[in-house]
Amino acid sequence: xxxxxxxxxxxxxxxxxxxxxxxxxxxxxxxxxxxxxxxxxxxxxxxxxxxxxxxxxxxxxxxxxxxxxxxxx
Numbered sequence: 001x002x003x004x005x006x007x008x009x010x011x012x013x014x015x016x017x018x019x020x021x022x023x024x025x026x027x028x029x030x031x032x033x034x035x036x037x038x039x040x041x042x043x044x045x046x047x048x049x050x051x052x053x054x055x056x057x058x059x060x061x062x063x064x065x066x067x068x069x070x071x072x073x
Contacts (some may be wrong), residue, residue, distance in 0.1 A: 003019075003023070003026075003027035003030065003031075006027065006030075006031055006056075006059045007031070007034045007053075007056065008052075008053070009055075010055055010058065010059065011059045011062050011063070013062055013065070014065045016027065016062060016063060017066055017069075019066075021067065021070060024063050024066060024067055025061060025067070028060065028063045028067070030066065031056060031059055031060050031063065032060065034056065035053075035056045035057070035060065038052055038053065038056060
C-alpha cells in the first residue's frame with residue numbers, strides 16, 4: 001500500500017518498516033497537510049466521514065513510531 005492511500009485507509013506497520021526514511025518523512029508531511037485540510041472541511045460542515053480524524057491521527061502516529069525506531073539511542 002502506498003502512502004497516497006493513507007488518507008482513506010489504515011496503514012500497516014510492517015509495510016511502513018519496509019519503506020525508506022525519506023519516503024516516510026515525505027508521507028508524514030503529506031498526512032499532516034491532509035489533516036490540516038480535514039480540519040477546515042470539518043469546520044465548514046463539508047465532512048462526510050468524521051472517523052477520518054481518528055484514522056489520520058493513527059496513521060501519523062504509526063509513521064512517527066517507525067521513524068523513532070530507526071533513530072540511534
